[in-house]
Amino acid sequence: MIVRVRTLIAAAAFAAAASLPFGAFVAAQEPDFDAPPPPQLFGIDLGISVYRPELGNCQLCHGWNGLGGNAFEDNAGRQWDPGPSLVDSKMTAEEMIEMISCGKLGHSIMPQYLEDAWKPERPCWGKTTADVPDTERAGLWGAPLYPDEIEAVVLWIQTAYQGKVFSLEHCLLYFGAPDALGCNYLR
Ligand code: HEC
Structure with a gap:
């Protein structure tokens, strides 16, 4: 459960951190919460x-x-x-x-x-x-x-x-x- 919550936070932070030009790209992706969070995080x-x-x-x-x-x-x-x-x-x-x-x-x-x-x-x-x-x-x-x-x-x-x-x-x-x-x- 902790993993899931942290992954959600991480995914949200990633979306927020992505600047506008990449926003559309991020939004187009189906979030996969079982995958490890992106390395940038x-x-x-x-x-x-x-x-x-x-x-x-x-x-x-x-x-x-x-x-x-x-x-x-x-x-x-x-x-x-x-x-x-x-x-x-x-x-x-x-x-x-x-x-x-x-x-x-x-x-x-x-x-x-x-x-x-x-x-x-x-x-x-x-x-x-x-x-x-x-x-x-x-x-x-x-x-x-x-x-x-x-x-x-x-x-x-x-x-x-x-x-x-x-x-x-x-x-x-x-x-x-x-x-x-x-x-x-x-x-
Ligand atoms: C309750 C106090 C306490 C907390 C909380 C704590 N430390 Fe420490 N830390 C120490 C003490 C005391 C030492 C010295 C250990 C020794 O050499 O006797 C130490 C040593 C270290 C060292 C080795 C430094 C060196 O060059 O000798 C590192 C790196 C380190 N801590 C990182 C962390 C990190 C990162 C965290 C959090 C994830 C953390 N510590 C949390 C007390 C703490």
């Missing part, structure tokens, strides 16, 4: 929506500008470190995909986002649940991501954060509003 826009609070909520720990989050205390009074700056990350895209899919091995709050990760058919760093006890794995995030969504968020990280100077253009894209107050410091 697995781009920056999808990556941003994964990063924002609605889906992956990466910004909670890594900051909306990728500079890292603020330390916080949980309900049990434990102190948690925020996520590190993604601007300073030295990881390749493949390493990021593995990290986001699996979560950080060891005692870390970097969650696992791929539901099937650590299973025999999708090992993480060559290991499965049989090799690594639950306590050594960060838990699965409440709203797991699809592999395409993970690829898209890495694209966004590498476009706007990693080794980059976060620009006004990136900021406006992230907030999706030309008058976003959070971007004032970049004006």
Whole structure:
């Protein structure tokens, strides 16, 4: 059901994004909701929506500008470190995909986002649940991501954060509003 809803959103976004000359072409096509959404959608826009609070909520720990989050205390009074700056990350895209899919091995709050990760058919760093006890794995995030969504968020990280100077253009894209107050410091 989630797939279906997301596919519908994706199809609507695709139709909206298509500029007028292509509008007729899009309208003439019978939508096939069982087909994978067009590749264009697995781009920056999808990556941003994964990063924002609605889906992956990466910004909670890594900051909306990728500079890292603020330390916080949980309900049990434990102190948690925020996520590190993604601007300073030295990881390749493949390493990021593995990290986001699996979560950080060891005692870390970097969650696992791929539901099937650590299973025999999708090992993480060559290991499965049989090799690594639950306590050594960060838990699965409440709203797991699809592999395409993970690829898209890495694209966004590498476009706007990693080794980059976060620009006004990136900021406006992230907030999706030309008058976003959070971007004032970049004006
Ligand atoms: C609850 C906090 C939290 C959330 C939510 C979270 N992260 Fe993390 N993330 C961390 C922490 C903490 C680390 C550091 C892990 C370590 O090395 O100990 C990390 C590490 C990473 C790294 C590796 C950076 C490096 O170079 O070492 C990437 C990439 C990353 N996170 C991406 C994401 C993405 C994308 C999302 C959302 C889909 C996300 N994170 C959500 C806390 C979080």
